[in-house]
Amino acid sequence: MAARNYDAVVIGGGHNGLVHGAYLAKAGLSTLILERRHVVGGAAITEELYPGFQFTTFSYALSLLRPEVIHELELTKHGFMPLDMPSTFAPTEDGDYLFLTGDKGADHHEIARHSAHDADAYTAYSHMMEEVVEAIRPLIDSIPPDITSKDPEERARMAAIGSYLADLPPKTLHNMVRLLTGSAADVLEDYFESDIMQGWLASSGIIGSKVGPRSQGSGLVLLYHSFGEHDGAYGSWAFHKGGNGGFTQVLARSAESFGAEIRLSADVDHVAVDNGRATGVVLADGTEIDAGIVVSALDPRLTFTKLVDPLELPADLVENVRRMKFQGTSAKVNFALDSNPTYPGLEGRSDHYRGFFNIGPSLDYLERAFDDAKYGWYSAKPYIDGAIQSNVDPDMAPPGKAVMSCFIQYAPYELKESDWDTERDPFGDVVQAQLEHFFPGFGDLVLHREVVTPLDIERTVGLTEGNIFAGEFLAPQMFFFRPAPGWNQYRTPIHGYYQCGSGTHPGGCVMGAPGRFAAQQVIKDRSAAS
Amino acid sequence: MIKTSPFHQRTSEANQTGLWSHWAGYLSASRYTASTKFEYYAVRNAAGVFDTSPLHKYRITGPDAELYLAGLLTRDIRKCRPGRAQYTTWLDDDGFVLEDGVVMRTAGDDFLLTTAHANKGFLDDHRLGKSVVIEDVSADHGALAVQGPLSGEIIKHLSPEATDLPYFGVTETKAGSIPVTISRTGFTGDLGYEIWVDSSHAVDLWDRLFNIGTPMGAIPIGEEALQMLRIEAGLLLIDVDFKSSRFAWNDDQRHTLREVGLGWMVRLDRDDRAFVGRKATEQDTPRWVTTGIVVDWQAWDSAYRSRGLIPEKDHAAALGGMMLYDSNVESIGHVTSFVYSPLLQRHIGIARIRPEHSTPGANVSLEVTIDHRYELIDASVTRLPFYDPERKTA
Numbered sequence: 070m071a072a073r074n075y076d077a078v079v080i081g082g083g084h085n086g087l088v089h090g091a092y093l094a095k096a097g098l099s100t101l102i103l104e105r106r107h108v109v110g111g112a113a114i115t116e117e118l119y120p121g122f123q124f125t126t127f128s129y130a131l132s133l134l135r136p137e138v139i140h141e142l143e144l145t146k147h148g149f150m151p152l153d154m155p156s157t158f159a160p161t162e163d164g165d166y167l168f169l170t171g172d173k174g175a176d177h178h179e180i181a182r183h184s185a186h187d188a189d190a191y192t193a194y195s196h197m198m199e200e201v202v203e204a205i206r207p208l209i210d211s212i213p214p215d216i217t218s219k220d221p222e223e224r225a226r227m228a229a230i231g232s233y234l235a236d237l238p239p240k241t242l243h244n245m246v247r248l249l250t251g252s253a254a255d256v257l258e259d260y261f262e263s264d265i266m267q268g269w270l271a272s273s274g275i276i277g278s279k280v281g282p283r284s285q286g287s288g289l290v291l292l293y294h295s296f297g298e299h300d301g302a303y304g305s306w307a308f309h310k311g312g313n314g315g316f317t318q319v320l321a322r323s324a325e326s327f328g329a330e331i332r333l334s335a336d337v338d339h340v341a342v343d344n345g346r347a348t349g350v351v352l353a354d355g356t357e358i359d360a361g362i363v364v365s366a367l368d369p370r371l372t373f374t375k376l377v378d379p380l381e382l383p384a385d386l387v388e389n390v391r392r393m394k395f396q397g398t399s400a401k402v403n404f405a406l407d408s409n410p411t412y413p414g415l416e417g418r419s420d421h422y423r424g425f426f427n428i429g430p431s432l433d434y435l436e437r438a439f440d441d442a443k444y445g446w447y448s449a450k451p452y453i454d455g456a457i458q459s460n461v462d463p464d465m466a467p468p469g470k471a472v473m474s475c476f477i478q479y480a481p482y483e484l485k486e487s488d489w490d491t492e493r494d495p496f497g498d499v500v501q502a503q504l505e506h507f508f509p510g511f512g513d514l515v516l517h518r519e520v521v522t523p524l525d526i527e528r529t530v531g532l533t534e535g536n537i538f539a540g541e542f543l544a545p546q547m548f549f550f551r552p553a554p555g556w557n558q559y560r561t562p563i564h565g566y567y568q569c570g571s572g573t574h575p576g577g578c579v580m581g582a583p584g585r586f587a588a589q590q591v592i593k594d595r596s597a598a599s
Numbered sequence: 600m601i602k603t604s605p606f607h608q609r610t611s612e613a614n615q616t617g618l619w620s621h622w623a624g625y626l627s628a629s630r631y632t633a634s635t636k637f638e639y640y641a642v643r644n645a646a647g648v649f650d651t652s653p654l655h656k657y658r659i660t661g662p663d664a665e666l667y668l669a670g671l672l673t674r675d676i677r678k679c680r681p682g683r684a685q686y687t688t689w690l691d692d693d694g695f696v697l698e699d700g701v702v703m704r705t706a707g708d709d710f711l712l713t714t715a716h717a718n719k720g721f722l723d724d725h726r727l728g729k730s731v732v733i734e735d736v737s738a739d740h741g742a743l744a745v746q747g748p749l750s751g752e753i754i755k756h757l758s759p760e761a762t763d764l765p766y767f768g769v770t771e772t773k774a775g776s777i778p779v780t781i782s783r784t785g786f787t788g789d790l791g792y793e794i795w796v797d798s799s800h801a802v803d804l805w806d807r808l809f810n811i812g813t814p815m816g817a818i819p820i821g822e823e824a825l826q827m828l829r830i831e832a833g834l835l836l837i838d839v840d841f842k843s844s845r846f847a848w849n850d851d852q853r854h855t856l857r858e859v860g861l862g863w864m865v866r867l868d869r870d871d872r873a874f875v876g877r878k879a880t881e882q883d884t885p886r887w888v889t890t891g892i893v894v895d896w897q898a899w900d901s902a903y904r905s906r907g908l909i910p911e912k913d914h915a916a917a918l919g920g921m922m923l924y925d926s927n928v929e930s931i932g933h934v935t936s937f938v939y940s941p942l943l944q945r946h947i948g949i950a951r952i953r954p955e956h957s958t959p960g961a962n963v964s965l966e967v968t969i970d971h972r973y974e975l976i977d978a979s980v981t982r983l984p985f986y987d988p989e990r991k992t993a
Binding site for chain 2: 139140153171302303310460
C-alpha cells in the first residue's frame with residue numbers, strides 16, 4: 070500500500086501525543102498522529118458505558134495543564150471549558166465530615182469544628198506550599214539539563230540551577246527538600262493535629278503511587294499535585310466539559326486546525342530504523358509510513374523495548390528502562406446512579422458534591438490501605454477519590470441521575486496468588502461496600518458499575534503495569550532521570566526518534582508539558598539540521 | 600428602607616454567603632455560594648437563574664403609545680411588532696445617552712419598558728399632550744432571568760407555548776396555572792429568557808422553575824457572576840460603562856450613541872422619525888470608540904511574577920478607571936469594566952479608546968497597580984462581544 074510521506078509521525082493519540090502533534094503541525098511540519106484505538110485521548114477519554122451516562126473511564130479531572138499549552142495551541146477557540154469544582158467533602162470515621170467551599174473565612178470555621186489549631190495551620194500550610202510551588206516552578210516549566218553531558222552549555226545550565234536554588238530563601242529551600250525527599254505525613258503532622266486534615270491532605274501524596282503517606286517519597290507526590298492551577302488558584306482542580314475525553318477532543322480539534330492528521334485504529338507495530346536513523350513506522354497490518362521524525366507518546370518501557378529493537382540501543386539505557394518502576398497501584402470504579410447519594414446529616418443537599426469527595430479520613434486509614442498493597446493485595450478499606458461529575462457538568466448524566474467517578478487505591482498490578490480477571494468483581498464489591506458505609510443506601514442507587522483494574526488500564530490504554538503516570542513518581546525517576554539519565558531531553562539514541570509521553574519530564578497528569586517540550590526539541594534539531 | 604424582591608423568601612434561603620448588594624433599593628444577592636465561577640459556568644454550561652426584579656418597569660399604553668415611544672427612543676418602535684422586544688436607548692437634545700433599556704411590545708398599544716434608573720418623571724415630562732398612560736409597575740412584578748444552554752429546555756417544560764420564542768420575542772403565557780410574560784432576552788450574552796410574573800405568584804414561579812431546572816443543573820446566580828457574563832458578552836452597564844447624561848457634571852462624562860458603540864440603533868438614512876437627540880446624532884463626530892481589549896496573558900503573569908507574586912486572576916469584575924496608553928505612554932483611553940474570563944483564559948475589558956487607536960488588533964498598554972506600583976501591561980484591541988455563542992440567537 071502506497072503511503073504518504075510525512076515530516077513527522079506521532080505514535081499514540083493520548084493527550085501528550087495530541088499536544089505534541091499540534092505543536093509540530095503549528096511549526097509547519099506535515100504531521101500524522103496514529104492512535105491504536107477508535108478514539109483519541111489515551112487515558113483521557115469519556116465513554117457512554119451505560120445509556121445516557123458519560124464515564125470518565127480513566128483520567129477524571131484537570132489541574133496541571135500548562136497555561137502555555139492552552140494559549141499556544143489556542144484551545145479556547147476549540148471549546149476549552151474547565152468547569153469549576155469548588156467544594157471538598159471529606160467524611161470522617163465517626164460520621165462527621167469536613168466540607169470546604171473555598172471561602173477562606175467559612176473554611177476556617179469548618180476546619181475549626183475539628184481543630185482550632187488546624188484552622189490556623191491550614192493558612193500557614195497553604196502559604197508554605199505556594200512558596201515552594203513558586204520556587205520550583207521554573208524547574209518544572211523548563212527542560213532539565215542533561216546531567217551526564219560534558220557539553221559546556223549543559224554544565225552551565227546545571228550550575229545555573231545550583232545558583233538559582235542557592236538564591237532561594239533558605240526556609241523555602243528547606244521546605245522544598247523536605248517535600249522532595251520526605252514523607253507527606255512528616256510535613257502534615259508538623260502542621261495539623263486532626264485526623265481529617267491529615268488524611269485529606271495526605272491523599273494527594275499517594276495518588277497514583279505505590280507509597281503510603283508515611284513512606285519517604287510521598288512528599289514528592291504531594292508537591293507534584295500541588296502544581297495544579299486554575300485561573301490563578303493553586304492546587305485547584307477543574308472538570309473539563311464532557312470530562313477529560315471532552316478535553317482531548319478539544320486538543321484533537323486544535324491539532325487538526327494546525328494541519329495535523331489523526332488516524333484512528335492505527336496500531337503501530339514498530340519504528341522502522343535504518344542505520345541508526347528512524348525512517349518511519351510499520352503498522353500491525355503491514356502498512357509502512359515514511360517519516361524522518363518519529364515520536365513515541367507511549368511510556369518508556371514501550372518506547373524503548375517494544376517499538377524499537379533494544380539491540381539498537383545502548384545497554385545502559387535498556388537496563389535503566391527495564392528497572393524503571395511502573396507497578397501501577399490505582400484502579401477506577403465508576404458508577405451510574407439513580408440519584409446523588411445521601412450523606413447522613415446532609416439530606417436534601419448536593420452542594421457538597423460540586424468537587425471531590427475524599428474517603429481517606431486519617432493517616433492511619435491511608436497507611437493501612439497501603440499495608441495491604443505492600444503484601445500483594447488490594448486494600449480492604451480503600452482510599453477513594455470520588456467525584457459525582459453530573460453535579461458539575463449536568464450533561465454527564467440524564468436529568469436527576471448521577472454519574473460518579475471513583476479513583477481507588479490501593480490496587481497493586483501484581484496480586485499475590487490471584488489475578489485481576491478473577492478479582493475484578495470482588496474488588497468492585499469491596500469498593501462499593503466502603504461507599505455503602507459512608508453513604509448508607511448507596512447500593513440501591515447503582516444502575517451500572519464499571520471496574521477498571523490496573524490490568525484493564527494496561528490492556529486498554531497500553532500503560533505498562535497500569536501506571537497512570539507512565540512511570541512512578543520516585544525521585545530517581547524524575548527530572549534529570551526521567552525516563553533515564555542522559556535521555557531526559559526527549560531525544561533517543563536513534564536519530565530522528567523522540568519521546569513525548571508522560572514518562573518524560575515533568576511527568577504524568579494531564580499536563581501537556583512533555584508533549585510541548587518534546588516539540589521544542591524536534592523543532593530545534595530540525596532547524597539546526599537545515 | 601431597603602426592600603426585598605418578591606422572590607426574597609426563596610433567594611434568602613438559597614443565599615449561603617449572606618452577601619447582598621443594594622440594587623435600586625432592593626436586596627440583590629451578590630453570590631449564593633462561595634464560588635462565583637461555579638455560578639458563572641452554570642450559565643455558560645447549564646442554566647443560571649438571576650432575580651432581576653429590582654429593574655424599574657413602566658407600562659405604557661394608550662392610542663398614542665407607539666407615537667410617543669417613536670419620538671423618544673432611538674430604535675424605531677414602529678418596527679417592533681407585537682410579541683417582540685427591542686434593546687434600545689434614549690438621548691437628550693444634545694445626542695448624549697440618557698439610558699438604555701428593553702422595551703417589550705405585548706400588544707399593539709401595550710408596552711413594557713424596563714430601565715435601570717427611575718424614569719417616571721422623565722417619561723411623564725415627554726408626553727407632550729399625547730394620549731398615553733404611563734404606569735410605574737415596578738413593584739407589581741417579579742422577574743427571573745433564566746440563562747444558559749439548558750434554559751430553552753427548562754422553558755419548554757415550564758411553558759410549552761414559549762418553546763419556539765425567537766430572539767427578542769415576547770409572549771404572554773402560563774407556567775402551569777401562573778400567568779407569566781416570557782421574553783427571550785437577558786444580560787449574559789447566552790441563550791436565555793426572562794420571565795415576568797405578578798409579585799403574588801413569584802414564589803410559586805420560583806418553585807415551579809426549580810422543580811424543573813434543578814435536575815438539569817439550574818442554580819441561582821448572583822450579581823458577581825452576572826458581571827463576568829455581561830462583560831464577556833460586551834454588554835454595557837449604566838453608571839459603570841457610561842453615565843446618564845441627566846446626572847453627568849460635564850460633557851466629558853457624557854457620551855453619544857456612537858461613542859458607546861450603539862450607533863447601530865439608528866438608521867438615519869432610512870428613518871424619518873423626529874426623535875429626541877436626532878439632530879445632534881446626525882452631526883455627531885465621535886470622540887471615542889467603545890471596544891474590547893484583551894490582555895496578553897504572559898505579560899500579565901510576568902508583571903506579577905517579576906515581583907515575586909502569584910498572578911491575580913480574580914473573578915470579581917473591576918469597574919472603571921483603568922488607563923490605556925499608546926507606545927509613547929500617551930493616554931488614549933480607559934477601561935470601564937475589567938474581568939478575568941475563565942472561558943477565554945485571559946483578562947478582558949470593555950474600553951473607551953480614541954478612534955485612531957481603536958482598530959482591532961492594535962496594541963495598547965494597560966496600566967495596573969501591583970504592590971502600589973504602576974505597571975504597563977501589553978493588551979490589544981478586539982471587537983465586542985468577547986463571547987457570542989450561536990445558540991444565543993439561533
